[in-house]
Amino acid sequence: MRLRALRSFVFILTLSSLFFDVSVSISFPPALGQQIARQFPLWFRFIKSSKLFSWFWNKLKSFLITFKDLKLGDTFQGLSNVKQYLDLLGYLNSTSHSNFTDNFTLDLQSAIITFQKNFNLNVTGKLDRNTTKVISEPRCGVPDIVNGTTTMNSGVSNTTAFNPWWKEGKRELTYAFDPENNVSDGVRFLFRDAFERWSNVTALKFTETALLNGSDVKIAFVVFDGRGGAVGVADTDYSEHVGSVYLDSEEEWVVRGENEDGDVDLESVVMHMVGHVLGLGHSSVEEAVMYPIVLEEKIDFALDDLRRIHQIYGVNSK
Ligand SMILES: [Zn+2]
Known part of the structure; x- marks a missing residue:
C-alpha cells in the first residue's frame, strides 16, 4: 500500500x-x-546484426501481408526475409547469416516449429496467419536462442x-x-x-x-x-x-x-x-x-x- x-x-x-x-x-x-x-x-x-535489422525490416513487413499460408516445399518471393528474421533471433543455424533462398526448407520448418512453441502458438510448422502476426510485432532485438540455448518454451538446450x-x-x-x-x-x-x-x-x-x-x-x-x-x-x-x-x-x-x-x-x-x-x-x-x-x-x-x-x-x- x-x-x-x-x-x-x-x-x-x-x-x-x-x-x-x-x-x-x-x-x-x-x-x-x-x-x-x-x-x-x-x-x-551488435552493430552488424542491427544494421541487418534495419535494411530488411521494411521488406519483411510488406512481405508478411502478401500471402496466406506457406508450408514445406513452397517457394514464395520474399520468404528469405522470414529466414533472415529467424536467423537474427537465433532460430536458424546459418553460418553465413545471408544469402537465404525463397524456398520453404526443412530447416525453416524446424525454426518455425521452435518459434511457435516459444510463442505459445499452434505448432503447425507452417508460416500461418497467427505466426506472421507475432513476427509483425515490434519486439526486443535480443535473440530468443543464444548459442543454441533458450530459456523459452521450446526447451532447446538448457539454461x-x-x-x-x-x-x-x-x-x-x-x-x-x-x-x-x-x-x-x-x-x-x-x-x-x-x-x-x-x-x-x-x-x-x-x-x-x-x-x-x-x-x-x-x-x-x-x-x-x-x-x-x-x-x-x-x-x-x-x-x-x-x-x-x-x-x-x-x-x-x-x-x-x-x-x-x-x-x-x-x-x-x-x-x-x-x-x-x-x-x-x-x-x-x-x-x-x-x-x-x-x-x-x-x-x-x-x-x-x-x-x-x-x-x-x-x-x-x-
Ligand atoms: Zn529481450
Whole structure:
C-alpha cells in the first residue's frame, strides 16, 4: 500500500517534470527524437546484426501481408526475409547469416516449429496467419536462442548458469546515459524506478552517474530500424565489465501514459532490457517482463520473472 502511494507520488513528480521538459506530450516529441537520433557508437558489439535489422525490416513487413499460408516445399518471393528474421533471433543455424533462398526448407520448418512453441502458438510448422502476426510485432532485438540455448518454451538446450560481467564481488553498479541524448528528468525518473525494482529483487544497488566512461551500464537512444521492428537491445561485455542498453530513438515511446496503436511503453522496455543486463533470457509467459514483445505497460514482475531471478540471485536476496 505504501509502495503504491509512493509510486503515485513519483508518477505526479514525473508528470510535472515532463510538463516542463517536453511540454504536455507523453511520448518523445519528434523534435527530441530527431535530436537524439544518431548512429550506434563504435563500442556496440551488435552493430552488424542491427544494421541487418534495419535494411530488411521494411521488406519483411510488406512481405508478411502478401500471402496466406506457406508450408514445406513452397517457394514464395520474399520468404528469405522470414529466414533472415529467424536467423537474427537465433532460430536458424546459418553460418553465413545471408544469402537465404525463397524456398520453404526443412530447416525453416524446424525454426518455425521452435518459434511457435516459444510463442505459445499452434505448432503447425507452417508460416500461418497467427505466426506472421507475432513476427509483425515490434519486439526486443535480443535473440530468443543464444548459442543454441533458450530459456523459452521450446526447451532447446538448457539454461546456462549466469556469471556476472561486473567485477567480482561488486554489489553497487552505476549507470549513465549517453550525454548526446540529453534525456529529460522525466525519463531519468523512469529509469531510476526501473533500476530500483530490479534492485529490490537482486540486492544490487544502482546509481546514476553523469560519466559515461567508467559507468557499469551504458544507456543510449540510437537509430535502429524506424518504427516497429526491434525496439531495443541489451548487451554485456565480460572483458570490459560493461553492460549496454540501446533503445530505438525512432519508436513512439510512451512515458507513463496511454498507449495508442504502435506506441511502445518506455518503462516496460527498460525493465526488460535491465533484465537482460542482469542475466535473464526471454520468457514464453506473456505476462512476464522478459517476454520478447513489450508494447503496453508491464513493469511489475510476473511469477515467472521472479522464479528466474531467484535462480540467479537467490530467494532471500533482499
Ligand atoms: Zn529481450
